[in-house]
Amino acid sequence: MSASSNSNWDRRTVLRAAMGLAAAGGLAACGSNTGRGSGGSGDGLVQYFHAYGEAGVEQAVKRYAKAYKETSVTTQWITGNNFEQKLFAALLTKNAPDVFEFHPQIQLIKSGQVADLTDIIEPVKSDFNQADIKSHTVDGKIYGVRMIDDPQFFFYRPSLFEKAKVEVPTTLEELIEAAAKLKTGKVKGAYLGNDLTPVQHSLIWSAGADTLTADNKPAFNTDAVADGLKQLRGLFTSGDLLLDAPADWWDPSAFTQGLTAIQWCGMWAMPAMQEALGDDIGVFPFPKVGSAGKESVYNGGWSMFVNAKGKNVEAAKEYVKWLWIDQKEYQEDFATSYGFHIPPRTSLAESASKLKSGLPAEGVKLFNEFGHFDNIGWTQAMIAAFNDVMANSVRKDGDPKAQLAACEKKVSTELQKLFG
């Protein structure tokens, strides 16, 4: 290049630098507007929440935080569908949250990321759903406070079932047949989420397998799971499945707008569904896959964790104890006033009148009868590895057995790192 063009490039570089600086200025401006230190003390707490879809939840979370008198608590409401990625990245930085909601996953404990909360839970331990205690316990220590249990299952429209003369399916074959019969020009048969990953765990359980064995070895690579994947592939290509809906599976819109007769969703969506469809709603668990299977429901949910590497671990633990152990009124409000969730506290679950009758009561029944809780050893990396199985052997025509084997290899590597 000639000298003159070199100097041209210099000016360009300068221009680019100018833009970079302007962008950085913008970022800095965002950063200073977090509300941190607005209380004057300068060492308030920061909490991360994923964006709940129901109206009023964000306001409620901020209201609880405001009612806490010991220190100021700032809420970061994380929108988008990659909460875990944003959370994991933030935890590495100086702006990491002091308190955050997530699911129990052992890598956070092994890396010393989350604090031991045994001392604040121990006094009320017997009041918690024991399955929730178990899923948060490693070597006798409890690492998170369960806030809500969120069972996930199928919702269906009884009126459409009646019209198409379809019974509630109990096997995957019946579900696929039902979807075919229910499909009309305007309504699709079933909706399992846009990428079908929401049903991945239930598929494993309904096929009589499990994510991991009790001694943390992969347990999902079975012939029944492979057959289930093959059947799902058939459903995917049949044209009876709703795909690419504007709102994904966790939002009841596809169901309430009459785009589908069956939708995989969670208990949280019940109030919105009832408002739109009245009594024309039923629920059923993920049906049996193969002959040795059993119907299943995924008992998901969210828990509060304290960042052990944060600056205010003690203050953060105090706050978590205050809100998620002591303030039962807020806990009940959070669980039943917006979406429906099952309170993990037995005393609250028993007194929550909204969950006592009708559709919510049926949801609670499925939760108790067919529910599988999180396994703390089944981490995000393993979930992502199984997401790839769903993508490659259901949405693409990959061989399920080969995909399961590849996934098992990845999961084994992760397990090796975690448990040696």
Next chain:
Amino acid sequence: MSTTTTRGVASPAPAKVSKDRPRRGLKANSTFNFWLFTGPFLIGLVIFVFVPIGWSLYLSFFEARFTVTPSEFIGLDNYKQILSDTDFRNSLVTFTVFAAFIVPTTWALSLGLALLVNRLRFMRAFFRSVFFLPTAVSYAAAALIWKMSIFNGVRFGMANTFLGWFGIENIAWLGNPDPPWYWLVIVTVRLWLQSGFYMILFLAALQNIPRELYEAAAIDGAKPGWQTFRHITLPQLRATSTAVILLLLIAAYQAFDEFFILLGKATWGMPPLVELYKMALGENQNYGAGSAGALILTALICLVTLFQGKIMGFGRGDESQ
């Protein structure tokens, strides 16, 4: 770099002179002014561009999982890992396919738009603005519009409504990778976003072509239309075309937003940046391997740019005019 240091050292001396005769001093002292104005920006460049690149280089030689201040030196292992990673290699193929689609189509469309707008007798400013406006839309917002309203899979999606008029069954544009309709979504959103900007570049270049050339060609018997376009307009746009293609290629290499938003949990259609994002910021948080991949990608972009410059003569544009 060496020239800049000598300039930097030289700058204080003339500044003293300016005390005696401030006005003349300011005029004469262009070196000092250069640093006064560009200094802050260059500092920003160093902090926000060069330091991170250096840090990446450092990280790429370490086992850096879940940390950006690693301690375990592992030499070239990260490079070996990323180069043997089929996902990363596939992403380079994805990029090539994507670039093969997007670069020629954007080039042709923006040139076409520029020619049309340039011919307008009235409302030229209006159309120029209309075509330029999408440039102001963010990739994320546009990708969401494409995903949720134009190319959603339900019966009231815009594309499916249109197909419905001809009795064609609803298509899952993004959900079903077979046939790969997702490329249509990705290419159209980028076309819509980019064309306007490059149209402006072409428009400026078109208005720079001397009228005399066309007059001379007409006198020599060249027919207006294709012949004139082929032999006068196109060669005159050579420098701009080269720059546009170069910029488009770099933009294609940097593709991230729309792929990330549109494809979600897919295992196909991943350009290099999405692959690196998954590696460095996903579940594994492997910053070492991610940095190694980023540096390999940077090296590739440099190579392609230099190679293209060599073929199409970037920087020779000035002399040829």
